[in-house]
Amino acid sequence: MGAALLVCSVQVAGAQEPRPEPPPARDIPERYSRQVAPAPSTYWRSPDLRDYTRALKPTEAPLIDPNKRYGLPELIDLAQRVNPETRVAWEAARRSALAVGLVESEYFPALAISALGGYQSVGVPIPRSLVSDGFFRFDLAQAVPTLNLRWLLIDFGRRGSARDAAKERLLAANLGFNRKHQQIAFAVQRAFYGLTSVRARIAVAQSSLDAARTVQEAAERRLQNGLATRPEVAQARQQAAQAFFEMEEVVDKERDAQVTLAESVGIPPTTPIQLTDFSALPPAAELQDTVEKTIDRSLEKRPDLIARVAALRASEADVSRARAAYWPTCPWSAMSARSWAARGSSPMGNPQGGSAQPNPATESGWHWNGKSSMAERAGAGSSWPNRRVVPRKMRSPRRATAPSAKCGRRTPT
Numbered sequence: 001m002g003a004a005l006l007v008c009s010v011q012v013a014g015a016q017e018p019r020p021e022p023p024p025a026r027d028i029p030e031r032y033s034r035q036v037a038p039a040p041s042t043y044w045r046s047p048d049l050r051d052y053t054r055a056l057k058p059t060e061a062p063l064i065d066p067n068k069r070y071g072l073p074e075l076i077d078l079a080q081r082v083n084p085e086t087r088v089a090w091e092a093a094r095r096s097a098l099a100v101g102l103v104e105s106e107y108f109p110a111l112a113i114s115a116l117g118g119y120q121s122v123g124v125p126i127p128r129s130l131v132s133d134g135f136f137r138f139d140l141a142q143a144v145p146t147l148n149l150r151w152l153l154i155d156f157g158r159r160g161s162a163r164d165a166a167k168e169r170l171l172a173a174n175l176g177f178n179r180k181h182q183q184i185a186f187a188v189q190r191a192f193y194g195l196t197s198v199r200a201r202i203a204v205a206q207s208s209l210d211a212a213r214t215v216q217e218a219a220e221r222r223l224q225n226g227l228a229t230r231p232e233v234a235q236a237r238q239q240a241a242q243a244f245f246e247m248e249e250v251v252d253k254e255r256d257a258q259v260t261l262a263e264s265v266g267i268p269p270t271t272p273i274q275l276t277d278f279s280a281l282p283p284a285a286e287l288q289d290t291v292e293k294t295i296d297r298s299l300e301k302r303p304d305l306i307a308r309v310a311a312l313r314a315s316e317a318d319v320s321r322a323r324a325a326y327w328p329t330c331p332w333s334a335m336s337a338r339s340w341a342a343r344g345s346s347p348m349g350n351p352q353g354g355s356a357q358p359n360p361a362t363e364s365g366w367h368w369n370g371k372s373s374m375a376e377r378a379g380a381g382s383s384w385p386n387r388r389v390v391p392r393k394m395r396s397p398r399r400a401t402a403p404s405a406k407c408g409r410r411t412p413t
Helices: 002-016 050-056 072-082 084-107 158-224 230-265 291-300 303-324 373-378
Strands: 110-125 135-154 330-347 355-366
Touching (some): 072 084, 072 158, 084 158, 158 230
Antiparallel strands (some): 110 135, 135 330, 330 355
16 A cells, blocks of 8 residues: 555656756757747747737728618628628639630730840960060950740640630639629528527517516415415526526527627627518518429529539630640741940050941741640740841851751741
């Protein structure tokens, strides 16, 4: 028995000892380790975050009139105007529309302007019998601005498939925007009916509480007159307490229902909202059509289901674009460049002026590119329009032709 107590006391004492801290990590530089918590068990001390918390506070006054009783159509209209989820869906649809415009821009020619310049000064030793200093210096400055025009004419449906995919995604985004409005309207409607039903339950609970208290008072009076027993009075008090508990439970559910309604509308939960009496609402219309017609009409009015079809067609367009990438492309390219070079030479200590003259060069032609889209991106630096421009005076007098990998010809001017 004594040994058991000794073991227990040792275990308790060991449990009260502080845990050893792990050694600080050395796998990152010290200047970065100071920006995080020093150990996994240590709380990170945050800097001044008032600029961030200020952005979380609403800056605009709520659009709810505290003295007005709102009906269900008014709450749905208010939710569609102030709920941030509609803004997010709208921005997504606008982004998809811009994506369509970006794809359609590939049908237009692309114009690129670039410039290359450099300066070099070289000293060459020569005999002192020619120059007293023994050095001769060459100075060279050159600038080459280039204007490159490229127009893709034939791509075997690559751009068309990309445009079809972008349009299908735009349709899906617009349908998703409409679906978001339907979801918000449904959430507001469900929260509205939930709150009104809870308030009706409050009225019923209040009536039950009043009746229980009346029975309790009558039992206490009968006990005072000697017409009732104490167990009867205790049972009446128990029923009154049970009714009061049910009343408080329903009141708590009313607060939860108010928060749910405010969240579905998109306003702060502390905003008070007065609703129209549920009994004043018109009764729901009865279904006149059959179940099959109702299902067909529901399928036509479900944007999310149609958006799935649009997403499927967008995927099919992506597959068509990937297949078209195996076919060659036929772009038309034109390039114009002008080179200015200034040359000068002088012995050391005796500078002399140089000369500068432009050397124009223009190239254009049709090209047949047999590379796929991935190969084009990988080998864009070796394509014909990016080849080095050879000045006219340095070209061969024979007519230059395009490389064998591309059809057509290059027409020098």
